[in-house]
Amino acid sequence: MKKSPKIALIGNPNAGKSSLFNSLTGLRQKTGNFPGVTMDKLIGKWKLEKGDDASILDLPGIYSIYPKSVDEQVVINILANPQHPDYPDLAIVVADASNLKRNLLLFSQVRDLGIPTVLALNMIDVAESQGVVINSVKLARELNVEVAEINAKKGIGLNGLRLAVNKTIESGYNSNDSLPMDYDRAMIEVIKEKYGDTDDYHALLWLSEHNNLKQFDLVQRAGFEEIQEKYRWNTQDFQSKETMARYSQLTEIVDNCLHEMPIEEEPLNTWTDRLDKVFLHRFWGYFVFLGILFIMFQAIFTWATYPMDLIDGGIANLNDFLKSNLPPTKLTDLLTEGLIAGIGGVLIFIPQIAFLFLFISMLEETGYMSRVMFIMDKLMRRFGLNGKSVVPLISGVACAVPAIMSTRSIGSWKDRLITIMVTPLMSCSARLPIYTVLIALVVPEKSTLFGVFNLQGVALFAMYLLGFFMALLSAWIMKIILKVKERSYFIMELPSYKSPRFSHVMLTILNSTKAFVFEAGKVIVAISIVLWVLASYGPGDAMEEASIFVKAQNPTLSGIGITNKISSKKLENSYAGHFGKFIEPAIKPLGYDWKIGIALITSFAAREVFVGTMSTIYSLGGEANEENSTVMKRMRAEINPETGKPMYDMALGFSLLIFYAFAMQCMSTLAVTYRETKSWKYPTIQFVYMTGLAYISAFIVYQLLK
Amino acid sequence: MKTIADLKKGERGIIVNFTDDELSLKLLEMGCLPGTQVTMTHIAPFGDPIAVKVSGYILSLRKDEAATIVIA
Numbered sequence: 001m002k003k004s005p006k007i008a009l010i011g012n013p014n015a016g017k018s019s020l021f022n023s024l025t026g027l028r029q030k031t032g033n034f035p036g037v038t039m040d041k042l043i044g045k046w047k048l049e050k051g052d053d054a055s056i057l058d059l060p061g062i063y064s065i066y067p068k069s070v071d072e073q074v075v076i077n078i079l080a081n082p083q084h085p086d087y088p089d090l091a092i093v094v095a096d097a098s099n100l101k102r103n104l105l106l107f108s109q110v111r112d113l114g115i116p117t118v119l120a121l122n123m124i125d126v127a128e129s130q131g132v133v134i135n136s137v138k139l140a141r142e143l144n145v146e147v148a149e150i151n152a153k154k155g156i157g158l159n160g161l162r163l164a165v166n167k168t169i170e171s172g173y174n175s176n177d178s179l180p181m182d183y184d185r186a187m188i189e190v191i192k193e194k195y196g197d198t199d200d201y202h203a204l205l206w207l208s209e210h211n212n213l214k215q216f217d218l219v220q221r222a223g224f225e226e227i228q229e230k231y232r233w234n235t236q237d238f239q240s241k242e243t244m245a246r247y248s249q250l251t252e253i254v255d256n257c258l259h260e261m262p263i264e265e266e267p268l269n270t271w272t273d274r275l276d277k278v279f280l281h282r283f284w285g286y287f288v289f290l291g292i293l294f295i296m297f298q299a300i301f302t303w304a305t306y307p308m309d310l311i312d313g314g315i316a317n318l319n320d321f322l323k324s325n326l327p328p329t330k331l332t333d334l335l336t337e338g339l340i341a342g343i344g345g346v347l348i349f350i351p352q353i354a355f356l357f358l359f360i361s362m363l364e365e366t367g368y369m370s371r372v373m374f375i376m377d378k379l380m381r382r383f384g385l386n387g388k389s390v391v392p393l394i395s396g397v398a399c400a401v402p403a404i405m406s407t408r409s410i411g412s413w414k415d416r417l418i419t420i421m422v423t424p425l426m427s428c429s430a431r432l433p434i435y436t437v438l439i440a441l442v443v444p445e446k447s448t449l450f451g452v453f454n455l456q457g458v459a460l461f462a463m464y465l466l467g468f469f470m471a472l473l474s475a476w477i478m479k480i481i482l483k484v485k486e487r488s489y490f491i492m493e494l495p496s497y498k499s500p501r502f503s504h505v506m507l508t509i510l511n512s513t514k515a516f517v518f519e520a521g522k523v524i525v526a527i528s529i530v531l532w533v534l535a536s537y538g539p540g541d542a543m544e545e546a547s548i549f550v551k552a553q554n555p556t557l558s559g560i561g562i563t564n565k566i567s568s569k570k571l572e573n574s575y576a577g578h579f580g581k582f583i584e585p586a587i588k589p590l591g592y593d594w595k596i597g598i599a600l601i602t603s604f605a606a607r608e609v610f611v612g613t614m615s616t617i618y619s620l621g622g623e624a625n626e627e628n629s630t631v632m633k634r635m636r637a638e639i640n641p642e643t644g645k646p647m648y649d650m651a652l653g654f655s656l657l658i659f660y661a662f663a664m665q666c667m668s669t670l671a672v673t674y675r676e677t678k679s680w681k682y683p684t685i686q687f688v689y690m691t692g693l694a695y696i697s698a699f700i701v702y703q704l705l706k
Numbered sequence: 707m708k709t710i711a712d713l714k715k716g717e718r719g720i721i722v723n724f725t726d727d728e729l730s731l732k733l734l735e736m737g738c739l740p741g742t743q744v745t746m747t748h749i750a751p752f753g754d755p756i757a758v759k760v761s762g763y764i765l766s767l768r769k770d771e772a773a774t775i776v777i778a
Contacts, residue, residue, distance in 0.1 A: 064735040099762045102737035130762065236727055243734045272764075282751035374766050378752040387755070489771060491732055494748075494757055494764040 005054045005169055006086070007046070010075070010110055011094035012103050013061030014367075014495040016122040019152035020094055021058040022504050041086075042511070048162060057086055063102070065109045066209065066239055069411040070676075073212050079113055080205050081215040082198070090116045090169055092161070094152070097134055098127040100258065104143075104250045105243065111145065112179060112201040116172060118164045119147045126496070131261040139257040153501055179204075181245040183238070187231045194223060208235040272367075272496040279371045289372055293394070296359045300398065300429070304351040311351070315344035334532060342528025345608055346521040349399070352429045353516050354509050356398035360391070361508035365500035370492060377490055383472045384479025385422075386415035387490055393419070393471065396426030397464070400669045402512060404676055412488035420676055421686055422475045424669050427467040427661060430608035434660050435463050437611055441635060442653030467661055474689070527605040527667075531613065534576040535598075542573040576601075590659065590695070591652040591702040600659075607665035651705035655698040663694035710758060710772040713746040719777030720744075721760075726774035737761035738775060 011017040025044025042058040059078070060071040067073040078086045091110050095103035111117045121136055140147035146164035150157035179201055191203040198206075210216050210224040227233070278284050319336045326332040363369045369391060377387030388410045395403035403423045410416040427435070439459045537543065546569040571577050572594075580597035587597055599613040614635065638647040664670065670683040677683075713719060721742050724730035738744070738760055747764060748757035757766040 066731070066735075068732060099737070102735075102761055102763075105735065132762075236731060240727070240731050240734060243731060244739075247734070247739055276748060280748050280750065280757075285751060370766070374748075374755060374757065375750055377768070378750060378754050487728075489729065489732070489768070490755055491729075491736060491765070491767045491771060493736070494766050496764075 004052070005048070005089040006057065007054050007165065008057045008059055008078070008086070008088035008091045008115075009094060010059055010091050010106065011061060012063055012096060012099075012106060012493075014493055015061070015094045015096040015103060016152035017061060017094045018058060019501065019504060020092075020120065020122065020150065021056060022501075022507055023152055023155040023158060025056055048166060054165075057088065062106065064106055064243070065113070065205065067212055069409060070416070071408040076205075076209060076212065077214050079110070079115070080202065080209065080213050082202070083215070088115060090118065090165060092118050092120050092165065094120045094122055096126075097121045097124045098130055098132065100127070100132075100134065101247065101250055101254050104254065105246055107143075108180075108246050108250065109201075111143075113205070114199045114201070116168050117145055118161070118168050119143065119145050120152075120161055121147060121149050122152045124149055125151065133259040133261065135257045135259065139253070142253045142257060153498075179242075180249045181238075181242045184231055187227065187233075190227055191224075194227075195220065204238070207233065208238060270496070275497055276371070276494075279368065280375060285371070285375045289375070292359075292363070292368075296356075296394075297397075299355045299359065300352050301432070304355050307351040308348055311344070311347050315340060315347070330536070333536070334529070338529045338532035339525065341532075341612060342525040343521075345528060345612060346517060346525065349429055349608075350513055350517065352432075353398050353402075354513050356395060357402075357509045357512045358505065360395060361505045361512075362500050365498065365505060367495040367497045370494050373490075373492070374494065381488075383475040384415070384418045384482075385472075385475050386410055386412065386419070386488055388492075389415065389419040392423050393426055393468070396423045396428060396471075398429050399516060400424040400426070400428050400666065401672050402516060404669065404672045407676065414482060415488045417677065417682070418475050418478045418482070420673055421478060421682065421689075422471040424664060424666065424686065424690065425467050425471040425474060425662065427464045428666075430606065430666070431463075431660055434607065434610045435460055435657065437614070437635070438648075438653050438657050438660075439463075441648045442650050463657065463661055466658075470662060470693070474693075527602065527609055528612070530605075531576070531602045531609060534579070535571060535574050538570075538574040539578065543570050546570045546573045571598075589702070590698045591655050591706070593647075596656070603660075603663075603665045605665075605667050607660060607663075610660070651702050654705060655702035658701050659694045659698040661694070662690055662697055664690035708777055710744060710746070710775045710777055711756070711769050713744075713758075713777075715746050715749055718743055718745045722776045722778050724774055725776060729771060729774050733771075733775065736765055737763070738765070744775075744777065 009017050009021055021042065021044060024046045044056045044058070045053045046056050048054045059075045062072045062075050065076055065079060067076050078084050078088075081087060093103075093107040093110055095107060097103075107117065107119055119140075121134065121139075124134065127134060136147045136149050146168050148157060148161040148164040150161055183200070183204060185200075187207075188200050188203045191207060192198060195203075195206060206213065206216070207224055207227060210221050216224070228235075279288055319340055322336050322340070323332065326335070360369075363372070372390055373387035376390045380387055380389050389407075391409075392403040392407050395406055400423050403426070404420050407416045407419045407423070410419060439456050443456045443459045445456060538546075547566045550566045550569050572581075576598045577594065579601050580594035583597045583601065584592075584594045587600065592600065599610050602613045603610045635648050636646065639645070640647045664687045670687060673683040673686055674680060708719065709725075710719065721738055721740050721744060723740055724733060742760055745759040746756065747759050748766075750756065754769040755766050756769060756772055757764050758772070759765075
């Protein structure tokens with residue numbers, strides 16, 4: 001026996017696989033990436049025997065080994081390839097006892113792949129409440145496999161499972177290679193000869209799914225096509241026949257091991273039925289959904305501000321402390337204004353991201369999310385989207401990166417692609433500080449709408465609606481343009497409602513937030529440092545000349561006045577300043593000058609640096625005093641040199657707001673679009689269409705309001 | 707030819723066969739086997755998608771998908 005066996009958790013969606021994973025591993029888990037795909041991989045440690053840790057791999061939920069969506073392909077790419085680094089030594093198939101036959105279909109496929117398999121029977125209590133009693137001893141004998149009865153949610157039966165796993169590892173039980181369906185053995189021999197020795201079921205799987213398997217290159221795939229042709233192979237036909245043959249075998253077994261107690265009629269009055277009467281109602285269904293969205297927005301934009309202020313203050317204090325205690329060198333500047341400011345820019349989003357995942361994971365755990373998909377599907381379909389697009393669009397309000405990753409469950413490529421393309425138009429939390437600053441500049445604070453609603457609040461809400469409607473509009477246009485002949489389908493389970501498990505929700509929040517901090521964080525920190533360098537250095541000795549020049553021009557000035565003048569002259573002469581001047585002609589029609597140009601350029605890497613850049617531009621090196629303590633006050637004091645009026649008037653303010661609402665200014669999003677679509681074509685289109693949309697809209701707004 | 711799409715809320719039928727080969731595999735995997743009883747349980751607010759009770763759980767599908775499942 002190997003020192004540390006690799007165990008894979010496999011099962012239908014909603015069978016309790018993730019609950020079992022958390023029960024087994026607790027906090028001893030980490031996220032990683034599957035090689036070649038950026039799908040989150042959860043690995044945990046489980047103590048099998050004394051001093052012997054098994055590594056547990058949680059795989060995405062599947063109904064069969066034939067993949068229908070991207071997340072399902074991950075599973076088959078591991079199971080089909082015994083050379084894969086994640087290929088398990090043993091599989092635990094988690095089965096929902098209340099739906100045994102369907103769950104055993106997957107079990108029988110996994111077992112026939114020759115992977116030693118243990119069957120974990122979950123949700124026996126649910127089955128019993130439906131009047132179904134399962135004789136698991138008999139089931140184990142009929143299936144010739146170790147069966148463990150568990151309650152994944154409560155963590156009951158884990159010792160029995162451990163025993164079953166240990167027994168199976170010791171005996172090393174393998175499939176006996178008698179598959180329930182007919183196939184051409186001569187053909188199998190050809191495959192084995194050409195692609196290496198394996199069991200019959202692997203050979204059949206390779207033949208039918210070779211186009212979805214990364215282990216085969218183009219030449220090998222062409223070889224499979226030849227074999228298919230020679231033996232008149234029909235994949236669809238074979239897979240249907242196989243499924244039917246498995247079911248008829250399983251029906252016999254299940255009927256033998258299952259005792260149905262007569263219960264009075266169908267239990268139509270369960271909690272799930274009662275809740276569905278409300279949640280799927282033509283009026284109350286949408287009412288409840290909007291209510292939940294409202295609370296979610298409250299949490300993200302109101303409750304999250306308290307921890308965000310704390311983080312902000314903490315970073316500022318740390319910077320002040322370092323500045324006053326370290327020697328005033330360039331290195332200190334880089335550390336405080338570049339690195340720590342950059343890290344702060346990432347940490348500040350943690351509360352909002354955490355709140356978002358709190359809601360998303362609760363809604364998913366309870367089973368409510370699939371109801372939302374159910375009532376939204378028809379509406380979304382009109383715009384070329386899918387009921388399942390709702391989750392990415394909502395998540396997009398916090399961050400487009402996890403939102404785009406969550407599109408993997410959408411089975412149709414066209415629906416998924418459109419969802420990926422339009423999700424970044426949803427106003428993400430990185431836009432929030434920009435909206436806040438600009439709205440405060442151009443919308444009067446005291447005014448109200450109908451005497452009730454604060455006008456600034458209304459403006460903020462309008463920005464979010466604008467993003468949402470633009471996403472729908474763009475999706476609708478793409479639906480017309482994209483001529484992909486592929487059917488979209490919406491076949492999914494509506495799971496019964498469950499109460500969310502606190503520890504599970506917390507683990508989801510922890511893992512997702514960690515993924516965000518490290519994925520998006522890398523980019524943001526890098527940009528902050530680059531920005532600092534570009535703003536602190538200039539070509540030749542232009543920077544030194546700036547200070548001499550200003551001193552010569554203003555011989556009478558001293559103190560703060562001269563420092564500010566020098567730093568703004570320095571910025572103008574820095575690399576960043578040159579870039580800003582360079583693009584000024586292009587952005588002049590939108591009302592922007594070279595200073596905003598610098599902010600725009602830096603924002604193309606990550607828009608959240610806008611406010612930081614603005615404060616750098618307007619304050620670099622300057623001492624903060626009472627009059628111009630915040631970015632906002634400094635921006636308000638800025639005078640347009642051409643008109644002599646305040647720079648940030650209505651026209652410029654709204655032009656900038658619209659620009660930031662639509663423009664594609666996030667490298668992390670482009671990177672994730674590339675990884676999810678596996679082509680540079682789509683991030684390029686995304687960048688061009690969104691930025692073009694932003695430019696044209698901002699141009700119209702500025703010219704109308706000017 | 708009667709299909710699941712023709713059922714009214716609360717009505718039942720027994721699956722006979724499928725008219726769409728591509729969808730049939732997915733439906734089989736989800737537990738829609740010939741000979742199984744289906745009960746229409748929910749119809750979404752705009753008449754589509756629908757949800758049926760089959761093999762002991764609730765399955766949601768679009769109306770045109772339901773129309774590929776022939777029932778008796």
